[in-house]
Amino acid sequence: METPPIRAADLAPDGLPDRAVCVPTLYEISVEGRGGFELPALDVPPEPLPDGALRTDNGLPELSELDVVRHYLRLSQRNFGVDSGFYPLGSCTMKYNPKICEEIVRLPGFSEAHPLLAAEQVQGNLALMHRLQAWLADIGGFAGVSLQPAAGAHGELTALLMIRAYHADRGEQRRDQILIPDSAHGTNPASTTMAGFIAVELPSDARGNIDIAALRAACTDRVAGLMITNPNTLGLFEEHIGEVARLIHGCGGLVYGDGANMNALMGIVRPGDLGVDLMHYNLHKTFATPHGGGGPGSGPVGAARRLVDYLPGPIVTASPPIAGQPDPAFALETPARSIGRVASWFGNFGMLVRAYAYLRLLGAEGLRDSAMHAVLNANYLRVGLRDCYRVPHDRTCMHEFVCEGHVEGSPVRALDISKRLIDYGFHPPTNYFPLIVREALMIEPTETESKPTLDAFIRAMHAIAEEARATPELLRSAPHVTPTGRLDEVKAAREPILVDRAAGGRTS
Amino acid sequence: MGFIPHSDAERAEMLRAIGVERLEDLFQGVPDERRFPALGLPPPVSQPELAAEMRALAARNIALQDRPCFLGAGVYRHYRPATVDYVLQRGELATSYTPYQPEISQGMLQAMFEFQTMVCRLTGMEVSTASHYDGATSLAEAVLLSLAAASHRRSRIVVSPTVHPQRRQVVRTYLAGTSAKIVGDDAGPSCPTRRLVALVDADTAALVVQSPDFLGQFEDLREMSAACREAGALLVVATDPIALGLFEPPGASGADIVVADGQGLGLPPTFGGPSLGIFAARRELVRRLPGRLVGETTDAKGRRGYVLTLATREQHIRRARATSNICTNAALGALAASVYLATLGKRGLRHVAELCYHKSHYAAAQIARLPGVTINPQAPSRPFFKEFVVQLPRPTRQVNEILLNDFGIVGGFDLGEAYEGLSSHALIAVTETITRADIDRLVDGLRAAIR
Numbered sequence: 038m039e040t041p042p043i044r045a046a047d048l049a050p051d052g053l054p055d056r057a058v059c060v061p062t063l064y065e066i067s068v069e070g071r072g073g074f075e076l077p078a079l080d081v082p083p084e085p086l087p088d089g090a091l092r093t094d095n096g097l098p099e100l101s102e103l104d105v106v107r108h109y110l111r112l113s114q115r116n117f118g119v120d121s122g123f124y125p126l127g128s129c130t131m132k133y134n135p136k137i138c139e140e141i142v143r144l145p146g147f148s149e150a151h152p153l154l155a156a157e158q159v160q161g162n163l164a165l166m167h168r169l170q171a172w173l174a175d176i177g178g179f180a181g182v183s184l185q186p187a188a189g190a191h192g193e194l195t196a197l198l199m200i201r202a203y204h205a206d207r208g209e210q211r212r213d214q215i216l217i218p219d220s221a222h223g224t225n226p227a228s229t230t231m232a233g234f235i236a237v238e239l240p241s242d243a244r245g246n247i248d249i250a251a252l253r254a255a256c257t258d259r260v261a262g263l264m265i266t267n268p269n270t271l272g273l274f275e276e277h278i279g280e281v282a283r284l285i286h287g288c289g290g291l292v293y294g295d296g297a298n299m300n301a302l303m304g305i306v307r308p309g310d311l312g313v314d315l316m317h318y319n320l321h322k323t324f325a326t327p328h329g330g331g332g333p334g335s336g337p338v339g340a341a342r343r344l345v346d347y348l349p350g351p352i353v354t355a356s357p358p359i360a361g362q363p364d365p366a367f368a369l370e371t372p373a374r375s376i377g378r379v380a381s382w383f384g385n386f387g388m389l390v391r392a393y394a395y396l397r398l399l400g401a402e403g404l405r406d407s408a409m410h411a412v413l414n415a416n417y418l419r420v421g422l423r424d425c426y427r428v429p430h431d432r433t434c435m436h437e438f439v440c441e442g443h444v445e446g447s448p449v450r451a452l453d454i455s456k457r458l459i460d461y462g463f464h465p466p467t468n469y470f471p472l473i474v475r476e477a478l479m480i481e482p483t484e485t486e487s488k489p490t491l492d493a494f495i496r497a498m499h500a501i502a503e504e505a506r507a508t509p510e511l512l513r514s515a516p517h518v519t520p521t522g523r524l525d526e527v528k529a530a531r532e533p534i535l536v537d538r539a540a541g542g543r544t545s
Numbered sequence: 546m547g548f549i550p551h552s553d554a555e556r557a558e559m560l561r562a563i564g565v566e567r568l569e570d571l572f573q574g575v576p577d578e579r580r581f582p583a584l585g586l587p588p589p590v591s592q593p594e595l596a597a598e599m600r601a602l603a604a605r606n607i608a609l610q611d612r613p614c615f616l617g618a619g620v621y622r623h624y625r626p627a628t629v630d631y632v633l634q635r636g637e638l639a640t641s642y643t644p645y646q647p648e649i650s651q652g653m654l655q656a657m658f659e660f661q662t663m664v665c666r667l668t669g670m671e672v673s674t675a676s677h678y679d680g681a682t683s684l685a686e687a688v689l690l691s692l693a694a695a696s697h698r699r700s701r702i703v704v705s706p707t708v709h710p711q712r713r714q715v716v717r718t719y720l721a722g723t724s725a726k727i728v729g730d731d732a733g734p735s736c737p738t739r740r741l742v743a744l745v746d747a748d749t750a751a752l753v754v755q756s757p758d759f760l761g762q763f764e765d766l767r768e769m770s771a772a773c774r775e776a777g778a779l780l781v782v783a784t785d786p787i788a789l790g791l792f793e794p795p796g797a798s799g800a801d802i803v804v805a806d807g808q809g810l811g812l813p814p815t816f817g818g819p820s821l822g823i824f825a826a827r828r829e830l831v832r833r834l835p836g837r838l839v840g841e842t843t844d845a846k847g848r849r850g851y852v853l854t855l856a857t858r859e860q861h862i863r864r865a866r867a868t869s870n871i872c873t874n875a876a877l878g879a880l881a882a883s884v885y886l887a888t889l890g891k892r893g894l895r896h897v898a899e900l901c902y903h904k905s906h907y908a909a910a911q912i913a914r915l916p917g918v919t920i921n922p923q924a925p926s927r928p929f930f931k932e933f934v935v936q937l938p939r940p941t942r943q944v945n946e947i948l949l950n951d952f953g954i955v956g957g958f959d960l961g962e963a964y965e966g967l968s969s970h971a972l973i974a975v976t977e978t979i980t981r982a983d984i985d986r987l988v989d990g991l992r993a994a995i996r
Contacts, residue, residue, distance in 0.1 A: 059849045060651075063659050063887050073890035074626055076900060080981040084906035087928040090763065092793045096666025097891040105628055105887045109656070113635040116652030120636030129642050133548050137592050139634065142815070146603025149610045152817030153618055153958055161605030162816050175585050187678035187818070188873035190860070198721050227860035227870035231689070233722025236865040274574040305572055310579045321873065325548075329877030330653040331643040331837065332676070333819035349718070377718035381619065381681040381711045381806070382817025394599060400589030403547040405581070409568040410549045410556075416571060417559045433571055455646065465646050470861070487550040488559060519648040522844040526647075529842035529854040533831065535672050537662040537841075 058520060060111045064539035067098035074102065096540065115520060116330070117464050123490050125418075127437045127467035127479025128222065128270060130300045130322035132411075135398065138325070138391035147390050152382040156368050163367030166383065167353040169393050170337075176404070177296070177316055178309025179339030181372075183348040185384040189297055190224040192317025192336030193264070197232035198376045199315060199340065199347040200262045200291050206374065209289065212261035216285075218247050220271060220471040225264045225295060234261055241473060245271040245430040247281055256288035266295040267308065268435035270471040270479065272415060274301075282312025291315065291344070299323045300483065301412055301435035304405025314341045320385075324392035335388035346374040351383070410484035411436040414491060418482055421495040425502040429474055437481035439474050447505040449512045451476040454501055456523060459516035461497040609814065609955065613983035617932050617974025618759070618958040619680070619709050620817060621809045623787065623897065624978055626888045629811040629881050639877060643837070647852045653876065654851035657839040660883045667789045667886070668803040669796020670825035675837040676879040677822030677871065680806025681712040684753065684783055685719035686824065686835045686869055687802045691751035691779040692725055693833055693868070699750040699778070704730040705741055707758035708783060710963045716753070725750070734964050735923035738765050742772040749776055751802075755783040756795065759963070760972060761905075761932030762924060763792070770799025786810055786823060786882075787901065788930045790894030802826045811885030812878060821878030832858060835869030900977035901931035908975045908984045909933045915992055922970075932974045934960065937995060941971040944994040952990035954983075 100108075118124070124131035142148065150159055170182040186192040197215065204212045215229040218239045226236035237255060242248045247265070263285045267275045275281065282292050294308045294316035300323045302308065308316050320326045320335035328334070340348055350371030358365045369383075383389075399407065412435050419428060419438045426440040442451025455465030455478070467479035482491060504511050514522070551559075556568075565571060572580060590598065609622055633639060637652065644650030644657075657675040664673035677683040688702055702720070704713055704727050713730050720727065729736070729744050745752050752773050756764035766782060773780040781802045782795040787809050795803045808820035826834060832855065840854035860867040889897065909929075913920045917938035921929065935957065937944055945956035961968025975984065 060655060062655070062662075063883075064662065067890075071890075074888050074893040076624065076893065076896050076977060077980075079900060079903055081904055081907035081984070083903050084910075086791075086902065087763075090793050090928065091791060092789075092797070095790050095891055095894060097663060097790075097886055097889070097894055099890045099892070100887055102626075102628060102888060105884065106631065108887070109628075109632040109635070109884060112652035112656055113632070113637040114652065115649075115655075116637040116641055117646075117649040118637045118640030120640045124642075126642060126645075131640075131642060134640055135548065137595065141596065141599045143630075144600060144603040145608040145610050146600075146606040148813040148815050149608040149622075150606045150816040151609055151614065151616050151814050151955070152620055153616055154607055154955070158607040159605075159816065161602040164605065165602055172586055178582075187682070187875075188871075190870040190872045191678060191682070194719075194870055198718065201721060222872075223860035223862070223864045223867070224870050224872050226865035227863070227867040230865045230867070231719075231722060231870050274572075276574055279576060304584055305581065306575045306579050307582050310582065311576065327639045327877075328642040328873075329875075330638050330641045330650075330656075330880065331876030332874040333678070333821075333876075333878060334873040376721065378681070378711060378714040379718055380715060380818070381679050381709075381820070384817075385678075385819040386816040387819050390599075394595055396586060397590050397595050397598065398592065399547045401584035401586040403589050404584070404586070406549060407547050409571070410551060412571045413551075413556070413559055413563075413568060416563045420563050433565075433574065456648065459646070459649050464649065467645075485548045485550065488555040516648050520651060521648060521848045521850040522846060524647050524844050524850040524852050525842045526852050526854065529840040529852045530857075533838075533854055534841040535658075535661055535831070535838055535854075536665050537659065540662045540666055 062537045062539055063098045063100065063108060064537050066104055067100055069099060071099040071101055073099060122462055122464065123486060123494055124464040125466050125480045125482050126464060127481040128297055130481060130483055132325055132483035133485035134325050134327040135395060138394045141394050142387050142390045160367055163353050164364065165393050166389060167355055167367050169389055170353060172396055173318055173337055174339055176303060177318065177339040178307025180342040181345035181348055182337050182339045183352050184337045184389055185349045185380055186317060186336040186338055187380050187385050188332060188334040189317055189319045189336045190228055191379060192338045193224055193228035193295065194231055195338050195349055195379050196293050196315040196317060197228055197234065199344055201232055202347050202374065202376050203344060204261055212259055214259045215261055216255055216263040218265065218269065219473055220269050221264060221266060222270065222295060222297060245269065245273040246276050249277055249280060252281060252284055256284050258289060260288050260290040262291040262293055264293045264295055266298055268298045268301050271430050271439050272434040272437035273430055274435055278311045297322060298436060301408055303408040304401060305408050309341060314344055320388050320392040325395045326388045326391040333385045333388060335385040346372045347376055348372050349377060349379045350375045407484045414482040414484060414486055417491055418480055418495065422498055425499055437479060439471065439477050439479045441474060442476040442478040444502050444505040447509050449505045449509050451478050453512040453515065454478065456515040457501050457512045458497060460518050463494055463497060612953045612955060613979060613986065614955040615957045615973045615975065615987060616955050618972055619806065620814045621974060621976055622814065622978050623809045623976050625811050625813065626885065628888045629884045632884045633877060633881055638880060644853060647850060651850060654839050656880050656883055657876065658841060658851045660879045661839060663883060663886050664823055664825050667786060667794065668825045669794030670803050671828040672831045673825040674834055675839055676875040677824055677836055678875055679818065679820045679822045680783065680804060681715035683804035683822030683824045684712045685716045687781045687804050688716050688751055688753060689719060690802065690830065690833055690835065691781060692723060694779060694830065695750045699748050700725045701749040702727050703741060703744045703749055703752045705754040706730045706732045706736050707734050707760055708753060708755040709759045712783060734760060738768055742769055745772050745776045745778050747776060749778040751779045751781045753781045757785050757788055757930040760923060760934050761929040762927040766795055766798035766800065785930065787898055791898035791902065807878060807882045810882035812881050819875060819878055821875035821882060833868055834858060836871045836874055897977050901975065904979055905931045905933060905975035908973065911984060911988045912991060915995065917995060931976060932972055935971045935973055937969045937971060939995055940968050947994040948990045951993065952986060954987055954990050
């Protein structure tokens with residue numbers, strides 16, 4: 038691939054950074070007194086403002102509307118989303134986000150509904166939530182679902198607080214440990230600490246499963262529960278899931294399923310049927326709501342029968358239809374032994390609307406088809422790449438797999454390969470995770486990518502492996518096509534600049 | 546079906562490359578007896594059918610744009626400039642994820658850096674995170690931070706009873722895994738500042754207040770801040786970012802942490818979410834902050850760029866010892882807030898705040914003239930911003946029914962749902978989207994309803 042010319046990094050004559058290199062900040066283009074946005078004139082008599090409580094400068098920039106539009110348009114051009122190209126970021130399920138869902142969520146009946154309206158004034162929203170609760174429960178194999186948690190990690194915390202409340206009700210406060218495999222997402226141990234438990238790490242065996250002997254030894258009466266991601270972060274289905282659940286239940290613990298990888302299981306198997314007691318769903322992964330540059334997500338939690346009373350509330354309930362009425366009346370209720378609220382209102386309702394629409398478009402068969410093609414695509418990449426990048430646990434994978442990002446006889450690392458992929462027009466995979474694989478590259482293609490895209494990715498990865506041997510410097514200095522080269526993260530952390538200096542000092 | 550692009554020929558070729566015959570063969574590892582369950586989802590629909598179904602569902606809700614709405618209590622109708630949704634719909638931004646690869650994520654990173662900057666300027670604080678889920682979880686994380694900042698040697702959290710009830714509930718839920726106790730919030734809504742301040746002692750990690758509070762009134766933050774300094778506790782202030790366009794920021798009164806719900810900054814109500822949580826603090830607390838932070842740096846050639854920074858606080862690095870478990874946040878909401886603040890700018894936000902202030906005061910003055918009605922009985926002399934309490938001679942629920950059915954108005958929040966004994970008190974919100982004619986209609990409606 039051709040390396041584009043390096044652009045001049047000199048300052049432009051006006052003293053601003055060169056516009057070819059970086060986009061000036063809002064504060065750098067702000068001009069004192071520039072006309073801004075007009076609002077209606079005051080149509081009531083003014084009330085004297087309270088003395089001493091007013092500020093002279095609220096610290097915001099002054100821009101024209103066109104300044105703002107151009108600024109953000111240029112920023113968008115310096116960003117890469119699923120709509121831009123292939124985004125195989127492992128464990129994040131970067132699938133296509135249907136555009137009709139964006140149109141639907143903007144219907145005023147949804148977007149302009151106030152959460153404090155009486156239940157009879159928002160029956161459409163409650164019906165939607167009630168159905169979504171039921172569908173998610175069905176897909177996961179659970180007795181009940183709360184839609185309130187706002188993200189995956191939030192769902193984890195929710196479920197762990199439910200586990201805490203469940204044991205406390207049974208007088209088993211001594212249960213203070215949560216067992217977590219060493220391949221787990223970092224959120225699992227972090228949520229464990231937040232919920233007041235101690236995280237105990239379990240090793241993985243040579244096939245990438247939980248080491249059963251180690252698990253057996255860890256199963257004591259101090260165990261409150263286990264957090265398991267299945268398929269795990271190696272993209273492998275946990276082969277001993279039944280045994281794992283039996284051991285945990287046998288010592289009085291509960292099994293929590295991290296649903297981050299549910300895209301592999303929709304219509305394939307229900308975690309609740311495998312002994313999982315609680316699980317969060319990531320609507321922003323599995324059910325195609327856009328990731329939004331890092332959020333908002335949505336992390337509903339499903340619970341087995343004995344735990345549904347602990348779900349955060351309110352959840353939507355339905356009373357039997359009155360004679361002559363087509364629909365039941367929907368109401369909001371907080372479960373009897375609820376851990377309480379975990380967020381305001383009813384969760385990220387806008388994401389619930391999108392997920393509902395997605396499920397309506399796919400139906401049961403479409404969901405299963407999606408999971409199957411996600412797994413097909415991952416395995417196709419795995420066999421296409423394993424000749425040049427070692428796959429340490431080389432068996433049929435689920436929706437993702439992990440290979441080692443290094444090349445025999447070359448000094449390049451996983452990060453170098455990732456950065457070079459940018460030059461070829463791809464978003465890099467997840468790097469250096471899971472921690473148990475050397476130079477890990479975690480690759481998740483999703484079902485919405487076509488064979489030609491996957492073939493192009495395989496060709497690029499092969500070409501990069503060649504380059505790694507022949508011209509390693511080309512990789513170590515990549516990317517070459519982006520406005521900036523590799524950024525100095527050490528400097529950013531050592532002397533943190535977290536606020537634009539052009540914005541001046543403190544406000545008054 | 547769905548969004549799967551594979552042709553039959555492509556699928557067959559891929560299966561051959563993998564070495565299996567059928568898609569089903571890829572799932573041998575899944576326990577036999579549990580494989581391929583029948584799901585009870587309704588049969589799928591096409592996109593045109595879906596659009597019709599969703600329009601019908603949406604039509605079963607009352608939408609606020611159809612009528613004057615005086616319901617606020619944490620979720621507000623503020624005017625949203627068209628620039629906001631224009632930017633939110635840019636696929637390069639909306640369909641990206643957490644910017645782990647900074648070179649192809651400079652757009653989102655710079656937008657978040659600018660968000661942090663505007664939040665700091667607006668709140669009068671020195672550092673801001675790149676967002677949280679909502680105002681309630683921001684507040685809960687602020688409380689956890691204050692316990693950690695005291696090295697868990699202080700166990701008391703003093704919470705004002707006029708912090709938003711849902712936010713107090715979320716704080717309580719988050720504290721279930723700690724030994725901390727909440728005091729103060731069981732008092733009624735007319736609890737005076739000095740009673741709250743008296744509860745701050747040597748065992749107190751934080752004093753948590755809201756200003757403007759849940760009832761719309763400003764707190765005396767200076768007195769609280771002085772008490773916190775003396776006791777060595779942190780002052781955590783929840784605020785309304787719109788008010789900061791005009792009124793002195795909490796940072797100027799000695800707040801240590803300022804949190805807010807950012808829905809009013811360009812986001813529609815959407816039945817409560819998604820919103821965004823704002824979280825700003827003094828610089829000394831930076832290494833204890835929960836969640837993502839964006840910092841400025843350079844590349845090898847000295848070109849400016851932005852990266853996620855101080856990640857050693859975070860779960861993907863620090864795991865069980867992270868400052869929080871948060872990963873996904875509300876980046877797109879923060880982007881909406883940024884575009885909103887940039888579009889309105891210094892004068893625009895001030896104007897919004899002024900309109901809210903003058904219109905709400907006009908409404909309060911007009912309503913005060915009705916017989917048997919009292920404005921802000923809990924603290925008549927304290928200044929308020931855009932919401933105020935009306936004590937009615939009848940239950941709020943009955944009054945609201947008449948307002949909606951006979952006058953087409955969505956009335957205020959029934960405070961009986963939040964506080965014992967206040968079922969005849971309504972919390973009225975007046976934003977810049979309300980006209981004088983709307984207010985006059987509300988007054989007519991109230992007059993009729995209480996007759």
